[in-house]
Amino acid sequence: DVKVTQSSRYLVKRTGEKVFLECVQDMDHENMFWYRQDPGLGLRLIYFSYDVKMKEKGDIPEGYSVSREKKERFSLILESASTNQTSMYLCASSTRQGPYEQYFGPGTRLTVT
Amino acid sequence: AQSVSQHNHHVILSEAASLELGCNYSYGGTVNLFWYVQYPGQHLQLLLKYFSGDPLVKGIKGFEAEFIKSKFSFNLRKPSVQWSDTAEYFCAVNAKEYGNKLVFGAGTILRVKS
DSSP, X not given: OOOEEESOSEEEEOTTOOEEEEEEESSOOSEEEEEXXXXXXXXXXXXXXXXXXXXXXXXXXXXXXXXXXXXXXXXXXXXXXXXXXXXXXXXXXXXXSTTOOOEXXXXXXXXXX | OOOEEESOSEEEXXXXXXXXXXXXXXXXXXXXXXXXXXXXXXXXXXXXXXXXXXXXXXXXXXXXXXXXXXXXEEEEEESSOOGGGOEEEEEEEEEGGGTTOOEXXXXXXXXXXX
């Protein structure tokens, strides 16, 4: 069974802290994605990785960075958390071949106070 | 800008009512189309997908969607909803110019009253 796991379901951090969100997939997928989900805005792509050490900015990369040192693991980093980064963060993965169906993790609800 | 539009943000239905959720996209070429569902407290999961062949696609739990190329639409339907269909539904599109990525609509929250 396909599985994408995320390191935490709930996280509370203070403004200015460095935050790491981790995602692991066991499907040997080449592509991995980080989204944030906010009410009324759907899913917005933060960063995308199509291979180890490769990354591409999504629609809202400001304030975020990513790391992909191993194929199965994709990390999202908030260098200095701010209250406007309070959100649900979703990780997903897909193969490099179409139709590019994505498989999602359970999400991390991050609150920055 | 290229986008995916879901017409209703909130829908409230009684059990046994019929459901149709609209999805329109603005890409002109070949597309792959998806509907995802997120039940309360659960992760997003695929409901159904279209990438070629019969434009009427059947998915899990009695859902279906019809791809109408001339209308750039991929509407989701279910003839008779149940209380357990209460969830948020997302339409997503993959287009050639977007490579391996999906573009998601804003989502429709469906509440089914028992």
